[in-house]
Amino acid sequence: MTSSGRTIVAWLLGFSSATAAAFATHDGATERPSMPTAQHATFNRDIAPIFFRYCAPCHRPDEAGPFPLLTYRDAKAHARQIAAVVSKRFMPPWLPEPQELRFADELRLSDEQIALIQKWAEQGAVEGVPADLPAAPQFVPGWQIGRPDEIIEAAKPYTLPAGGSDMYWNFIFRTPVDRTRWLRAIEIRPGDKRVVHHANILVDRNQSARRMEAEPRAGFPGMELKIESETFDPDSHFFFWKPGTVPRPEPEGMSVRLDKDTDLVLNIHLQPSGKAEKIHPNLGLYFTDKPATHFPVLLQLENDRQLDIPPDEKHFLVTDEFTLPVDVDLLAIYPHAHYLGKDLQALATLPDGSAKTLIHIPQWNLNWQAVYRYADPVSLPKGTTISMRYTYDNSSENLANPNNPPRRVVAGNRSSDEMAHLWLQVLPRASSDTAFDPRMLLQETMARHNLEKDPADFEAHYNLAAMLQTRGAEAEAIQNFELAVRLRPQDATANNALGASLLAAGRIGEAIPYLHAALRAQPDNFDAHYNLASALVSQDRFLEAIEHYRAAIRLHPDDANAEANLGGALAETGKLSEAKLHLQRALRIDPHHQLALENLEQINRDPKNLQQ
């Protein structure tokens, strides 16, 4: 004990020298008074309320904490450790500074609480009188919000090596729905909680992540994912797990759409523990029969293009600013950088000039990244400017620097690359004009903002075009699809979209080459086959059209539109019995399919005329 001077200094800092001297000359273990005096902090009275609330959610069996903190014995056996880690604010893990806008489930200890814990440890970790001990915290065993309606397991576990640096792994969960369902919650069980730092679910409506798997269901490595969405899909939710997370059902009216054939991709950040660990996550799905009535949007501020950080640069600044075109309620915020991130800050400047700190993380630590939900929605009126202000430290003083010695770092998906992202979950205020969808204006404004930052932003051109197309701004839509195709001439999705928009504008002859280009890039593109067939029908090129409808049906055998149109095209070429077959198929898929009903009726009524 007397030889542990270094240890003592670590937790005595900030205390009066009289106390320190008294302690240094006494052996706390043998000379501790048997009964606490009023000056003693006691576990039962002072410490247990703090530990039960802030520590026990993780420090209990089967949770992320390496040891339990549920009893006096548990606490005493780690008293000095606890005093040291709380005084450095390593525990409990909570990165944001205190601010006016409060977060839900804040895990930040006050300076007074920390001082109390230090005093308790320094005084010999006294237990106190039993009457002072509050009731032990109650935790729900197993699934946290009741038995899920469906539990899906990762197809194949991932084995984390015993040693090495951090690892990122992705599991693709096939979802068990045969029609569109609505989710009120997803509980993530990430596997061994002691090695999983955080986990994130991305909704993959196009099964696009499957292309990353070396073999089906194997999963794949990678820190950052890009999930393609070919449909305008603005309803957006965070599904995030970090140690101690209790899943919360989505707010009333904000259920999450889950379509047939949608994959859920679970991205997990792992840290080797010293022994090989088998990671076998599962997800609990909780359904509701109430479809969403409120649609939040995820807004992304970013400026990856500014990221070009010279070696040894200690204070590299990256900023972005976005002005809201509509009134919104801000629900949650998710700042994201990699290992060079240092000081991450987001501000809102309201139209009246007042400024609010949305979040400020003065000492970024990727290991404890999190989605932060506001205790109450933050009202941000139209005209509010949200600014992101991140600094990066690419010197060797930044211990987390992945390069030794430091080298130039630019944006990228690997953990040795950097990112400057800020995600905001906002709920646009309902408009009295029911025809106006504020989500569309938000997305359109965001796409235009991204094009200001980077005129060669393929996705921004594509997304802007898709939204313009939706609101009937045909000419500008075509213009932006053209710019997207010019940026990526080999992109099947963009070529198809340009072809489809030209087709919709009646410019059939111009559409056809782009649809062919889409199929050259991706021969199994259902949409391009279908659109090309429709274009060919418009030019009375039925035989060619029939081939593409058939190809489309081979890809999607249960598509009523393709069957109905194939039936129509066959009828045009006089193949009436085969035409009837496909029209009937269309009606088996959708008994109310208007086109199929009408065409079938016409064939039945007037077969001879048609045959000529």
Added chain:
Amino acid sequence: MRRRSLTLRQLLSFLLSIAAAAPLLGALPSSPAAQKTALHLDGTPADPFLAASGKPVVLIFVHTDCPISNRYAPLIQRIGSEYGAKIGLWLVYPNKTSTAEKIRQHDREYGYKLAALRDPQHALVTQAQVQVTPEAAVFDANRHLLYHGRIDDLYQDFGRARPAATTHELDDAIQAALSGKTPPPNTPGVGCYIADLE
């Protein structure tokens, strides 16, 4: 009184250098009631210095529920395999409540194939002047403490780890013990306080 003199001699042995230490330890009182000692997992008293018979002694202090200590398991095992019979290497568990069974299970889980000792009375902890798990102590063949402290610089503080270590104090200290070169300066480790493990 004898107890007190033991403590003093142990302290002295840290302060005196080289050859003086061995005779002092050799003259320790032999009464079992008075003697603090490390234990083999079967409960019998252990003297790693006697067992090493003239080779450098390396003690690595670890703890079953310390995440930082556990994270070092692959490296510690690798060092053990690398130096093999050239040194006497022991894992030392300073926690009173770590039973032999718990330690055996822990060693199996983490792939340790090294000899393990229990040090519930902190006899070796005191001798090695270690403060946290994981820390190491390297003694030369004359039982002189050449180095005590961190294994490497992977951690600078709680939660502040490098992607990979850039200094390798334990390895350097073992090399020094084998070659007679200057050991690295003692550098404290980051981890779990042994003083908590009373």
